[in-house]
Every structure is written in C-alpha cells, then in structure tokens.
Amino acid sequence: MWVFDATPLIYLAKAEQLEMVAALEKRCVLPGSVYEEVVEAGIEQGYPDACRVEHAVTDGTLAVVEGEETPLLGRLREADGLTTADASVLACAATHDGVAVMDESYGRNIAAAEGIETRGTAYLVLLAVKRGTIDAEAxxxxxxxxxxxGWYCSPDVYGKVVRKLESFE
Known part of the structure; x- marks a missing residue:
C-alpha cells in the first residue's frame, strides 16, 4: 500500500501527472486529514490541482482512509514539527505495512526512526519511467x-534524478 502525504499529490496534480499514481501496482490511499488539506481546503482556495486530486479519489485511483487510533499515532501527534496529516500518513503506513509517500525530510527522518518505509515524489517519477509508464523525456x-x-528539490538531488533518467534512455 502507498500512503500519500499532501506534497506529492499536490505537485503531481500541478504537473498533471497523477496517472503515475494510477500506474502503481499497490493500493494508493490518503488519510482523511490529507484529503481535507489537499482537496477540501484546496478547492475552497480555488486551486485546480485540488480538483484533479478529487477526481483521482472519485475515479478510484486514490482511496480516502480514516486512521486508526494507535499508540504510534498518539506519539506522532505529539512530535514537534509534524502536522496532523503527516502523523496520519506515517501511522497509516506503519499499521498497514505500507510505504509513506512524503517529501519533507523531517517526516522522513521520523519515519526512519520508527522503521517506516518512505519514498518521495522523485522516486515515483523514476519508477514510472523504469516501468515504462512514461518515457525518460516525459x-x-x-x-x-x-x-x-514550486516543488522543492535540492540541486544535488535534481542532478541525481536527471542522471538516473538519462540512464533509462
């Protein structure tokens, strides 16, 4: 199971690349708190990417799940620097032996300390190219x-991603 945080969904939607999510072989979910942040608040503020994510939920590409109250979720909610949505993503991934899809380094560091697997948006793009969903140029x-x-990627990471994409050509 892939459990999505807000940032990957927002920027894949802004780039009109949510089909990468549809091509993933495992179930793709987002906690209700992420849905509220990305879709409900986004539509309220007039963001077109919010409508794209809503459509991905409506068409079944993504499923909204409600998090279970677990000791881990309670502990994560108390962590300074983690939003409620971040905590829900990590707890859901841990509960369902899934992969948390998030880009923020603080959340990924917390995940590593908790033994939760994470991947970022760039990984999903590389995976789509590797699997032939899109070509390297796309x-x-x-x-x-x-x-x-507006998606942030350090110059070092950008260089690595570009080199990896070139290796697929």
Whole structure:
C-alpha cells in the first residue's frame, strides 16, 4: 500500500501527472486529514490541482482512509514539527505495512526512526519511467514542471534524478 502525504499529490496534480499514481501496482490511499488539506481546503482556495486530486479519489485511483487510533499515532501527534496529516500518513503506513509517500525530510527522518518505509515524489517519477509508464523525456518534463510549480528539490538531488533518467534512455 502507498500512503500519500499532501506534497506529492499536490505537485503531481500541478504537473498533471497523477496517472503515475494510477500506474502503481499497490493500493494508493490518503488519510482523511490529507484529503481535507489537499482537496477540501484546496478547492475552497480555488486551486485546480485540488480538483484533479478529487477526481483521482472519485475515479478510484486514490482511496480516502480514516486512521486508526494507535499508540504510534498518539506519539506522532505529539512530535514537534509534524502536522496532523503527516502523523496520519506515517501511522497509516506503519499499521498497514505500507510505504509513506512524503517529501519533507523531517517526516522522513521520523519515519526512519520508527522503521517506516518512505519514498518521495522523485522516486515515483523514476519508477514510472523504469516501468515504462512514461518515457525518460516525459519524466524529466514532469520533474521540471513540478519545480516550476514550486516543488522543492535540492540541486544535488535534481542532478541525481536527471542522471538516473538519462540512464533509462
């Protein structure tokens, strides 16, 4: 199971690349708190990407799940620097032996300390290219489009992603 945080969904939607989510072989979910943040608040603020994520939920690409109250979720909610949505993503991934899809380094560091597997948005793009869902050029365009929309990727990571994409050509 892939458990999505807000940032990957927002920037894949901004780049019109949510089909990458549809191509993943495991179930793709987002906690209700992420849905509220991305879709409900996003639509209220007039963001077109929010409508794209809502459509992905409506068409079954993504499923909204409610988190179970667990000791881990309670502990994560108390962590400074983690939002309620971040805590829900990590707890859901841990409960269902899933992969938390998040880009924020603090959340990924907490996940590592808790033994929760994480992947980021760039990983999903590389996976889509590797599996032939999109070609390397489309992968580069997706990364660049997300960057143009405000997605953060350090220059070092960007260089590694581009080199990896070039290796698929």
């Amino acid at each position: 992968g580069r365009e997706a990364i660049d489009s997300m960057l143009d929309a």
